[in-house]
Amino acid sequence: MSSRVDSINKIIRDFETVPGVEGAALVSADGLMISSALPEIEQEMVAAISAAMLSLGEKATNELNRGNLLEIYVKSDRGYTLLTAVGENALFLVLAKAESQIGLIFMDMKRMAESLIKIL
Amino acid sequence: MSSRVDSINKIIRDFETVPGVEGAALVSADGLMISSALPEIEQEMVAAISAAMLSLGEKATNELNRGNLLEIYVKSDRGYTLLTAVGENALFLVLAKAESQIGLIFMDMKRMAESLIKIL
Numbered sequence: 001m002s003s004r005v006d007s008i009n010k011i012i013r014d015f016e017t018v019p020g021v022e023g024a025a026l027v028s029a030d031g032l033m034i035s036s037a038l039p040e041i042e043q044e045m046v047a048a049i050s051a052a053m054l055s056l057g058e059k060a061t062n063e064l065n066r067g068n069l070l071e072i073y074v075k076s077d078r079g080y081t082l083l084t085a086v087g088e089n090a091l092f093l094v095l096a097k098a099e100s101q102i103g104l105i106f107m108d109m110k111r112m113a114e115s116l117i118k119i120l
Numbered sequence: 121m122s123s124r125v126d127s128i129n130k131i132i133r134d135f136e137t138v139p140g141v142e143g144a145a146l147v148s149a150d151g152l153m154i155s156s157a158l159p160e161i162e163q164e165m166v167a168a169i170s171a172a173m174l175s176l177g178e179k180a181t182n183e184l185n186r187g188n189l190l191e192i193y194v195k196s197d198r199g200y201t202l203l204t205a206v207g208e209n210a211l212f213l214v215l216a217k218a219e220s221q222i223g224l225i226f227m228d229m230k231r232m233a234e235s236l237i238k239i240l
Contacts, residue, residue, distance in 0.1 A: 039185075042183055046183050046184060049179050053173065060194055063166050063169060064166060065159075065198070067198035068196055068197050071195045073193050076189050077188050077190060078186040079187075081177075095186070
C-alpha cells in the first residue's frame with residue numbers, strides 16, 4: 001500500500017503529462033515545498049514566493065470586494081506560472097509553456113486540487 | 121492646454137469604457153496611487169498590494185527563468201484583477217467582470233501602458 005506522501009508525489013508527477021505543462025509543485029500555505037516536479041530551479045525560493053503571491057492575491061480580492069480567490073496567473077515571455085489554492089493550507093503551482101491552453105490547464109488544476117484536498 | 125496629470129487621469133477614466141471593465145488605476149512601483157477610477161474601496165491599500173504583487177511576480181518569473189513579466193491576473197468568483205507593468209516605475213491595475221474577455225482587455229491595457237509610458 002502506498003503512503004500518503006507517495007500518493008501526493010504521484011499526483012504532482014502525473015500532472016507533468018498534461019499538454020503544455022513543464023513542471024508542477026505542491027507548496028504549503030506558509031511557503032514550504034511539499035512535493036515538487038519542477039525543472040532545476042531554486043525550490044525553496046519558489047515555494048516561498050508562491051505562498052506570498054497567493055496570500056497577497058487573497059488580500060487583494062478581499063480589499064477589492066471580489067469574493068474568493070480562484071486562480072492566479074503570471075504571464076512572462078517564456079511561459080506562464082499558474083497558482084491555485086488547495087484547501088486552506090496549501091497551493092498548487094504549475095509552469096506552462098507560452099503557447100499553452102491555459103483554460104484547460106486550470107480546469108485540470110482544479111480537479112487535481114480536489115484530489116489533493118482529500119489526501120492532505 | 122491640459123497638464124500631464126490631466127492627461128493621465130483622462131486615460132485612466134477612459135479605460136472604464138472598455139467592455140467588462142469596472143475600474144482602473146495607475147500605481148507607482150513603490151505602491152502609491154497615481155491616478156484612480158476605482159469603485160469605493162480602500163485606495164491606498166489596493167495600491168500597496170498591487171505593487172507588492174507585481175514585484176513578487178517579477179521575482180517569481182526571475183527565479184523560474186521565465187523571462188520578463190508581461191501580465192498578472194487574479195481570478196475570484198466576483199471577477200478579475202488584472203495587472204501590467206507600465207515601464208519600470210509604475211503599474212496599471214484593472215478590475216474586470218467575471219464574464220469579461222480577458223484577452224481583449226489585456227490587449228487594450230498593453231496599448232494604454234504604451235501611451236502612459238510616453239506621458240510619465
